[in-house]
Amino acid sequence: MSNRPIAIDLFSGCGGMSLGLEAAGFDIAASVEIDPIHCLVHHYNFPYGVTICQDISQLSSQELLNSITHKGFNRNIDLIAGGPPCQGFSQIGKRQLDDPRNQLVFEYLRIVSEVKPKYFIFENVPGMATGKHQHFLNELITEFAKSDYSVVQPIKVLDASLYGAPQKRKRLILIGYRKDLPKPKYPAYTHGDNNLQPLNTVSSAIGDLSNISVFIGDDWGIDAQKLDYSQFRENFAIDQQGKYSLCHQRVVDNIVWGHIGSMHTEKSIKRFKQTLPSDIEKVSRFFKLAPDGISNTLRAGTASNRGAYTAPRPIHYQIPRCISVREAARLHTFPDWFQFHRTIWHGFREIGNAVIPLLAKSLGEEIIKCLNVDLLSIKIKKLAVVDSSILSYNMRQASAFWQVPSDVIPKRTRLKI
The missing domain is CATH 3.90.120.10 (DNA Methylase, subunit A, domain 2)
Structure with missing residues (x-):
């Protein structure tokens, strides 16, 4: 039995967030991703957790928790992380979470409110923190509050290059915590000016x-x-x-x-x-x-x-x-x-599409501090080997592997250039 805290990665893609959180000391008990090929890659890299290839709107929290239990993890979830796509921003005054284009943000909110993890990390495009989009962000924070979650303020846009990545990549990060738990902090910059480490080139x-x-x-x-x-x-x-x-x-x-x-x-x-x-x-x-x-x-x-x-x-x-x-x-x-x-x-x-793992690790480490995890005592397992042939599967083969329709992701049409 693992003694690591447990995380769930929603909209996981191939696993950038998962990797950073594991590097911080978490076990990735479950990931949810709709793309069958991304799911194969996540399954290959994180075979100890359950990879769920499904439209999140069709996934109940009970099914998610049952799958985690079946994998041998307990149901007391420490962290839910993920970056749901959001596109719809209606006129100020209207409820933007009801916009169909923001359904995936609503599903993220639903899973968090039903599973009741101790903490959550929500990542998204920097533009959500600016202009008319702020109305949507405030609405989201209000909905989290109704489920007894606070969000660390002020909300920040973090540049991964200031956490060791040799790439300028900015992401909006919300860090949420259940109101009965210690308040986390945004991770301090490790690279850049002001006597920090120089940027990695x-x-x-x-x-x-x-x-x-x-x-x-x-x-x-x-x-x-x-x-x-x-x-x-x-x-x-x-x-x-x-x-x-x-x-x-x-x-x-x-x-x-x-x-x-x-x-x-x-x-x-x-x-x-x-x-x-x-x-x-x-x-x-x-x-x-x-x-x-x-x-x-x-x-x-x-x-x-x-x-x-x-x-x-x-x-x-x-x-x-x-x-x-x-x-x-x-x-x-x-x-x-x-x-x-x-x-x-x-x-x-x-x-x-991936979250930069070193940024995810820095975020995960702040949650680890609040959980009072002794990193010197956590267990490191030798993972089972997964057949690498799945890394070459086309969409038809990947869909058959997960037993999902092969048209869940639209087919590619090649440009003539």
């Missing part, structure tokens, strides 16, 4: 991968012994070190996957060469990374049914090509043992 994260050509088509993997896990890159080591030392032990084969890229035309390569670091290439509009700078925000791209094949990717600072999936993962602070789907499109989509 692009080259400090991906410099050792620069000497290894990206794989085109098939991913042959890299022997981890060829990589340099010194200084900041210690955190990405294949055998769980540094910031991820409290994570459960995954059985790895010392092969690093995901250093895959696209075939560029000679014209593109020439333009990439001519673009200066920190500038935007004029035709593709891709940002070129600077070795001593931080990455721009990595995006997931448009939805599959809107024609996107891969998300816009930065240009490498040294080599005239876009970064690989593994390089993007490093810039997002995923360690090399964390696995993604084996294709470029799904891999970048998973990374671009």
Whole structure:
């Protein structure tokens, strides 16, 4: 039986929030995600918890708790985390939680109010804290209060680069706590100005991968012994070190996957060469990374049914090509043992949609303090091996694995360029 506090990750994607919370000392008892391929990746990386591939609006709290009990966890949930998409902002004066486009925010609120965790973390786009959107935010806080939850004030937008990520990525964070429990704090910045640690740079994260050509088509993997896990890159080591030392032990084969890229035309390569670091290439509009700078925000791209094949990717600072999936993962602070789907499109989509794990870890650590968890005593398990073939499943295969309809996510249409 685990002695770790228990967390649930809603709208989990591939597991960026889950990873950060596990690194802080939590067990991820359950995740809920509608995309079957994202669910496979989460299941592969967190096999000890239950992965629920379902529309959250069709999931009852009782079903969620029963599935956790079936996995051997108790039903006393310490934390619920997640970032539900929200799009609808009606006129001021109208109840915006009733807007159908905000249904997923309402479902997040429902699960929290019914499960009654000790704490919750709500993350979303920074724009929710500005302008007319503030009305929606205030409405949400009022609804949480009706369920006996307070929200830490003032609400903050946090930049992941100030918590160690070599990427500028801002997210609105709400930290909620049951009114009978200690009030948590927002995590203090660890990097930046004012005598803090210097920002981690692009080259400090991906410099050792620069000497290894990206794989085109098939991913042959890299022997981890060829990589340099010194200084900041210690955190990405294949055998769980540094910031991820409290994570459960995954059985790895010392092969690093995901250093895959696209075939560029000679014209593109020439333009990439001519673009200066920190500038935007004029035709593709891709940002070129600077070795001593931080990455721009990595995006997931448009939805599959809107024609996107891969998300816009930065240009490498040294080599005239876009970064690989593994390089993007490093810039997002995923360690090399964390696995993604084996294709470029799904891999970048998973990374671009994910919460930055080091930011999630900093948030989780503040909740751990309030729970009075002794981190020196928590158990680290050796996890069961999961068949890696599921990381190559297409949508039809993934849907069959979870026994859900194959059209739950609209099919992709490729752009002709």
